[in-house]
Amino acid sequence: MDVVAVPGRPMGAAILDSLHAALTRYVILPSPAAVDAVTLWIAATHAQPAWAHAPRLVIRGPEKRCGKSRLLDVVESTCHDPFITVNSSPAAIYRSLNDDPPTMLVDEADTIFGQAAGGNEELRGLLNAGHQRNRPAKRWDVNTNTVESIPTFAMAALAGIGAMPDTIEDRAVIIRMRRRAPGETVSPYRHKRDRPRLRAIAHQLRTWLRADLPALEAAEPEMPVEDRAADTWEPLIAVADRAGSHWPKRARAAVLALTAEAASDDRGSIGVRLLVDCRTAFTGHTALSTANLLTRLNSDPEAPWREYGHGGLTAIKLGKLLAEYDIRSCNVRFTDGTQAKGYLKSHFVDAWNRYCPTPLTAVNTAEEGEPSQPSQPSHPWSERDGYTAWDGLSRPTDPHPPAVRQAPK
Structure with a gap:
């Protein structure tokens, strides 16, 4: 040798x-x-x-x-x-x-x-x-x-x-x-x-x-x-x-x-796995009730969420995991007139881009030529989304209110 x-x-x-x-x-x-x-x-x-x-x-x-x-x-x-x-x-x-x-x-x-x-x-x-x-x-x-x-x-x-x-x-x-x-x-x-x-x-x-x-x-x-x-x-x-x-x-x-x-x-940490699964759950939706999101997460037989207790992932455990990424539930008015605690898709976008970006996101960013921007102060979710918070007591006056109201341009 x-x-x-x-x-x-x-x-x-x-x-x-x-x-x-x-x-x-x-x-x-x-x-x-x-x-x-x-x-x-x-x-x-x-x-x-x-x-x-x-x-x-x-x-x-x-x-x-x-x-x-x-x-x-x-x-x-x-x-x-x-x-x-x-x-x-x-x-x-x-x-x-x-x-x-x-x-x-x-x-x-x-x-x-x-x-x-x-x-x-x-x-x-x-x-x-x-x-x-x-x-x-x-x-x-x-x-x-x-x-x-x-x-x-x-x-x-x-x-x-x-x-x-x-x-x-x-x-x-x-x-x-x-x-x-x-x-x-x-x-x-x-x-x-x-x-x-x-x-x-x-x-x-x-x-x-x-x-x-x-x-x-x-x-x-x-x-x-x-x-x-x-x-x-x-x-x-x-x-x-x-x-x-x-x-x-x-x-x-x-x-x-x-x-x-x-x-x-690499499937990442349990938090990143949750972000990825939430992105799948939000496909075609701008908002989901907490109950609906939990049902979608716990229904995947190959996901780890069923191991989080007898009934799978709970609202409390979900909230604690997502809070680490500055994502929190809020009161949501849905298009059918119902109101419930839930999550807005727009609140996940920043975490998705930072921790589990998709190849499409990376390609789009490269094509647009936009460099990564420095972090900015986080505004209240209602201000960020142009969405009127529900106080949990009143009834919706619009029989078909949008799930997320757009801020005026």
Whole structure:
């Protein structure tokens, strides 16, 4: 597995090619983009001092025998200073981190974060905080009567069955492993025989990247994604750009492929799921009574709302969830003359655009060329919608009043 010098190919690219070949020798990954992403993630661990963010690598599969542990074996053999564990206490992990931290590798992570794991909020907090520099944990040292600042920053790979917590996957490169199909073969991995060969690649990665730390720290690569996804993938893109050859193009293709896959698999928080389901419920309606909206939400057999109690989601629980997005019920007069507590579609539009925009909304905004506007003070709903609030006592005088009255132009 020595690096093969090819005329015209930079040394960094040759080392990455060698690591790529080692991965595909021992593991069947789900796509070429996944192989490239894991290759770059491993390489990035050797330049941790240069990064502002420490991306997580989530290796997950739907069942046993999907190659998760084997991939973690190869990662352990090629990453920087591996710290592998199945079930360590938060205190042990805290004490293992320093200014040049090891690479944390957690196998069977589903036993830590699964439904039967019983908490582990401290470890989850460590993994969340450790994604970004300058997020130390504070502890009181009874021996010195002082506050101790413990670093949390470190790159980490977690392997397990099923999805990891949203807060971790939101900071991760996600590799969705599959069981090998008939005809798919790999070389057996033997720790004593194969690890020394892989550690030789790790040494080459360290020698190359540690010599380039100042340039990597100053790098501002052009990113095909934004926000937290850009923070997570930036170290990998910086390594690819430093390697040159075909790696910059392949790295950005991997970013787009895997972030799109993660987005299609991401159902968001329960609040975002509620916003999406409310948007469906409001199709063809400008207002819905609370009872009608609840009926529409609870009637979906695949939605989570039936789990919110014996009768499903209630008006009180609905109100609490929507209040987080500044959406509240009001008294509504409907076109048939009835009056009831309910919700106006216009009150959801801002939250829909911010938290669960549809592709059509994004296209329309781009075509109109309208940049995102700064937030403005929120006016009372009756003023925003030109709608006369019902006091809950009087009867409507118009036998066919509109559900929402338009403000005069």
